[in-house]
Amino acid sequence: MTTIATKIGLEIHCQLTGVKSKLFCRCSSDYRGKAPNTNICPICAGLPGTLPLLNKKTVEFAAMISLALGCKLPDEIAFYRKNYFYPDLPKNFQLTQYNAYNITSIGVNGKLEYISSKDARIRRVQLEEDPGRLVYASGNMDTSVYVLIDYNRAGVPLVEIVTEPDFIDPKEVRMFLDKITSIIEHLEVCDTKLEGSVRCDANVSVDGGNKVEIKNISSFADVEKALRYEITRQRTMTSREIQVRSETRHWDDARKVTKESRTKEEEQDYRYFPEPDIPMVVLGSEFVSFIKQSMPELPDKRKERFMSDYGLSDHIAKVIIGNKELADFFESAIAVYLSPKEIANWIVTDLMSFIDERTKKEEEEEKEHSLFAGLKVGPEHIADLARLVDQNMINRATAKQILGQTVRTGEMPSALAKKMQANRIDDVSVLTQAVQSVFDMEQAAVQDARVNTNVANFLLGKVMKITKGKADPKIVLEMIQKKLKED
């Protein structure tokens, strides 16, 4: 029997950026880029006498997420106060949900297949409010003598997704998070590209040792790194027979390490109790069927549709579905010109390589934005390109060349193809003449070329120079090789 060495569980927070207002007041949920403490009202600032007003839309969104993750929904939900003191909490309690005393949060006991035949169990999905933001004077908790508080974010709706410890390595976690991202993007509840819109805490234990929580991982991209670091740390300790302590560690974004929390986190007693100011929200079967009806298509369904309706292969469909932007791009392109397989191929093989290239550059700069940022290519371009190839107007090699140009300039492939055709020297006599003159001038090279075939490329270069690049290099090379054999 093999023992499972590593156990990882996740706590994911995603902001419901798809709603307009905060969870319990009418302030905008879009707090980004605003001057500190301008996106607040008496309610989210927790002023005395204010009462929370539940934003019903958030319940619908949280229900969608719960259903997408295979969770059961209770007949009614309540909100609970989680009491603890912290300067970013305007009321010194957080309104959240709770699972105890026969009451549950909006989603419980779910299951998500994130790669074929691999499931992760979802313990619960709950709706809660984001706290404010602490801004350290020197940019860092350890060296600041004071802290500033910005409540603009306070009260922004969050959905917390908690998994069972079902992952055995960081790669699985990465794939799970990709799937979650695709789901919440498809549901249009959360724009995962916005800074801080998705956050993840992870707990990890190795070889049956104590569980360590890692907090403060501010992007999905860093979760894998944090876990790798932490697993190595724990394994090193175990190998030296040092016991791993059960503790909460913080991910140091700058140094890419997990570190002990500076403040000793005591065993907290949150003194949960039901929020008296928010009446129970009745969900019921009618609500569930309403949500099911109004729910956007989920990635798994969409993938099936791409395969059955458009004949895409499992692999191609999976790559396209992996990112909602890519899938939307694909559907827009085939709406312009219906050649799904051709278009899918262009997207998955060629377009993706441009995207990957750009993403690699970005990783060094730590930026996250739209998949197509910086690339001047739209669905209509790919549709146009596919049409040219389908109609044998250009060959694949030319098409690739054209795509390279389109991505940089945004020119339509058909326009580029026309331009190339117009410039091309097709006249065989002109080409023959050019080849002849190079052979005359470079006699030594011609001799070498008869022995070393690579030298033919040198001759090709000379011909291209004479023709100012307007010759088709493929044709010219054939002519050179033919001539070398003839003479």
Next chain:
Amino acid sequence: MSLDTLHVEQVVQGIKSREFSIEEYISQIFERIEKVEPKINALVTLNKEEGLNRARRLDKKIREGKQSGPLAGVAFSIKDNICTKGMKTTCASKMLESYVPAYDATVIKRLMTADAIIIGKANLDEFAMGSTTEFSRYGPTRNPWDISRVSGGSSGGSAASVAALECTASLGSDTGGSVRCPASFCSAVGLKPTYGLVSRFGLVSYANSLEQIGPVGRTVSDVVSVLNVIAGSDENDHTTTTNDSKPTYLLKERNGLRVGLVTEFIKGADSAVSKVIYKAVDTLEKQDCNCEEVSLPSVQYALASYYTIATAEASSNLARYDNIRYGFDMNPEGYEWNSYFARARSNFGEEAKRRIIVGSYVLSSGYYGKYYMKAHQARSLLKHEMENLFQRYDVLIGPTMPILPFKIGERIDDPLKMYLVDIDTVVANLTGMPAISVPAGFAESLPVGLQIIADQFAEQTLLDVAYSFEQAAKVQRSPDL
């Protein structure tokens, strides 16, 4: 002509018929305040300048023949835990000593729309936690009938200011009897409406699931006039009812009702008090009411249930007072935030601290089921029992307070003894049912209040009985001061 003795309807009529101007009336009110306030200490903030300016503006409006509101000119004191925009709202606490709200409570908005005038903010026990108004940072409010005695609480300032003719009506808040207790002690009329009838938006929360804002007046008629303005659902308070968005209550006598005198209430009262209540029963019977004694056994759990739930909610509600966003002057320099919070929060008064500690305890893990859940079970039991009784009776009655107004300082060192006086009032808060205290008479020259409780949203029945009784009993209201 003495305008400060007029009731709400008399003020409104007098102004409408141009018998006197609002300015004349409000000026007399402020003269009265100047005269009696040093003895009573009912008001913590005066709104004299703005009050008089508003009076002149309203006079002008009326002179110009424009439509005026149903409470045009009527002078109100407002319990100082109800937010008034631009006017300090201190909750009689150091923690909010300089706090000026950025918004008006819904009830204040409604009073303003009705053209009422706020003459000042009324004293209370800190954060409405108390039954005597002794736990106020501004000192106790004294009972106008005997200034050596407590006014009752926590809305002591509201009831005393009404009884002492410093205003015509007042708004208090009632979490466990805080409107009815001082109304009873000061010989005023005080109503706790059904939970959800009046918006709590802008009422600084003490125990959210129990409390309601309620009117205090010298007559049932006053209370009806104010209730008609403040009652009704509010989009800013999701616990307000949506059945009847703007109910209207009438002032009418109604005889021949079925009345249950709660045995536990009358047996638990001092004999001086119960004598007055038995006399009140006679009065009701003379009006063809059918009175009989009924038992409410679950009352034995009421106080424990009330203090568990109230302190639990309070401990959480009061957590926000950490002196970061508002509060009093205290330099954070040199403090780590935890120690700053602790230092700042040590400025709560003794009773508030006591309730925070008790509330934190009953909610802590391992005790939740033992206390908080149990308290809710008792609450359901009590509600169920009451609902059953209302199948047979239109209203339940008893004394509002089991004892007469006592001396200031007499019970302040014995919290348990203090809590016991709430036994008759907490029932209405736990069950969400409406209850009113109407002056029933005097014992040893001190006021005794009759409490009438009705089924949820049966305010009209409650007011009918209260008005009929008031008409028959003719009990003296404001004392000579």
